[in-house]
Amino acid sequence: MSDIRAGEIAVALPDTFDAGVYFIGHIRTPWKTRGECPRNARGSDAVCTIELEERYAAALEGVETCTHLVVLYFMHEARRDLVVQVSRHSGRRGTFALRSPVRPNPIAISVVRLVRVEGKKLSVVGLDCLDGTPLLDIKPYFASVDSVPEAVVGWSKGGGE
Amino acid sequence: MSDIRAGEIAVALPDTFDAGVYFIGHIRTPWKTRGECPRNARGSDAVCTIELEERYAAALEGVETCTHLVVLYFMHEARRDLVVQVSRHSGRRGTFALRSPVRPNPIAISVVRLVRVEGKKLSVVGLDCLDGTPLLDIKPYFASVDSVPEAVVGWSKGGGE
Numbered sequence: 443m444s445d446i447r448a449g450e451i452a453v454a455l456p457d458t459f460d461a462g463v464y465f466i467g468h469i470r471t472p473w474k475t476r477g478e479c480p481r482n483a484r485g486s487d488a489v490c491t492i493e494l495e496e497r498y499a500a501a502l503e504g505v506e507t508c509t510h511l512v513v514l515y516f517m518h519e520a521r522r523d524l525v526v527q528v529s530r531h532s533g534r535r536g537t538f539a540l541r542s543p544v545r546p547n548p549i550a551i552s553v554v555r556l557v558r559v560e561g562k563k564l565s566v567v568g569l570d571c572l573d574g575t576p577l578l579d580i581k582p583y584f585a586s587v588d589s590v591p592e593a594v595v596g597w598s599k600g601g602g603e
Numbered sequence: 604m605s606d607i608r609a610g611e612i613a614v615a616l617p618d619t620f621d622a623g624v625y626f627i628g629h630i631r632t633p634w635k636t637r638g639e640c641p642r643n644a645r646g647s648d649a650v651c652t653i654e655l656e657e658r659y660a661a662a663l664e665g666v667e668t669c670t671h672l673v674v675l676y677f678m679h680e681a682r683r684d685l686v687v688q689v690s691r692h693s694g695r696r697g698t699f700a701l702r703s704p705v706r707p708n709p710i711a712i713s714v715v716r717l718v719r720v721e722g723k724k725l726s727v728v729g730l731d732c733l734d735g736t737p738l739l740d741i742k743p744y745f746a747s748v749d750s751v752p753e754a755v756v757g758w759s760k761g762g763g764e
Contacts, residue, residue, distance in 0.1 A: 453658050455625065460737065461677055462620025463708045484748050497614050498707060501686035504700030507757025511699075514710060516622055525662035538672075538741040539665030546659060547624045547739045549675060551712055553749055568748075576621065578708045580699040585754045587645050587729075588714055593746045596668025 449534050451526040455546065465576035467494040467562075469515055473572055480570045482541075489557055492564040492577060499562040502580075506559045510583035511566065513552045516576045517543035532598075539597060553583055610695050612687040616707065626737035628655040628723075630676055634733055641731045643702075650718055653725040653738060660723040663741075667720045671744035672727065674713045677737045678704035693759075700758060714744055 446452055470491040473479045480486040492513065494502065505511070520543035527542055528534045537545050554568035564580070583589075607613055631652040634640045641647040653674065655663065666672070681704035688703055689695045698706050715729035725741070744750075 451661055453661075459623025460626040461624050461679065463622050463624060463710075464617055465621040466707050482745075482748055498686055498699075500612055500614075501698040501706075502700070503687060503695075503697030504758050505697060508700065508755070509757075510751050510754035512712060514708070514712075518622065522625075525659055526664060534664075536664030536666060537662040538659075539663070539669065539743055541742055541745070545662075545740060546627050547675070549624075549710065549740055551673060551675070551742070553751055555751075579706060579710055581702055581712070582700055582756045582759075583751060583754045584643075584702070584756055584759070585752050587643055589750045589752045589754065590671050590714055590716075590744060591746050591750045591752055593671035593744045593750065594669070595743045595745055596670075597665050598743075598745070 446524065447528045449526065449528045450524055452523045453525050455523050463516065463578055465516065466498050467492060467577040469569060469571055469575040469577055471569055471571060471573045476572065479572060482570055485570060487567060489565050489567055490569040492566060492580070494562040496562060502559060502562065505580065508556055508582045511554050511556055512581040512583050512588070513554050513569065514579040515550050515571060516578050517548035517550055518576055520544050520548040522546050522548060535597065549578060607685065608689045610687065610689045611685055613684045614686050616684050624677065624739055626677065627659050628653060628738040630730060630732055630736040630738055632730055632732060632734045637733065640733060643731055646731060648728060650726050650728055651730040653727060653741070655723040657723060663720060663723065666741065669717055669743045672715050672717055673742040673744050673749070674715050674730065675740035676711050676732060677739050678709040678711055679737055681705050681709040683707050683709060696758065710739060
């Protein structure tokens, strides 16, 4: 593992995993390096493509009726052992107060706007991940349970990510 | 595997997993069976408890400044091979148009209101899962990227989950 910054805390992770996940497809974005990725999901209007594996194609039935989706993906390049992280942008924070890819289970969620469905490919706006990122899940976004406009992250002054 | 309903489609899953996840804690709720669980997360005002494993306790630093969190958990009792599902409530739908626990990667997300943090325990409102459900992740909810009040799930008439 690479070095950690002053103030960061790494822990020993368990020796074995408790469950497994399948990569069910991949995400195509314009960004080939972390440095190129937008700072957050509202930072780009780029249309990205979700390419589902053929075996799961039938699971898209009805997805075209959704204006927005929740996309879950696996940040497979991230280290998993930091519980406290330090960054210029966010200061010193516990991992669960951050949306950093560095976390025990590097599963990201992004709320995206669905542009179109063509076969097993979805075109969406609102992703900020690396090209080739493995896909874990797609869910319909229900405003009734998923939208909380008044939510506040106190440590983040402007309310931005 | 148990039988499937008329109209449902099961697929052969890959022989091996692509990545592993750690259960980082457990969720305590009043519901011991699927039948007792509320229909969705806004269906109950019950205060539930998230109990984090000791090794990750430091990762909660700063979480107390959040009004709302995204909780990711693993629905470890769900089958994973259905791509089309049939239910009395939702009709016949593709898995990715549903929030059903039955999906290739049975990872649920719930947006919860944080009531309090005490050591490695969080009290929250907005969960609808079984008592003892394994926890995967906790994230701050940023209204700026996570809240889309105008989102519509077309197949779901009233907009409810």
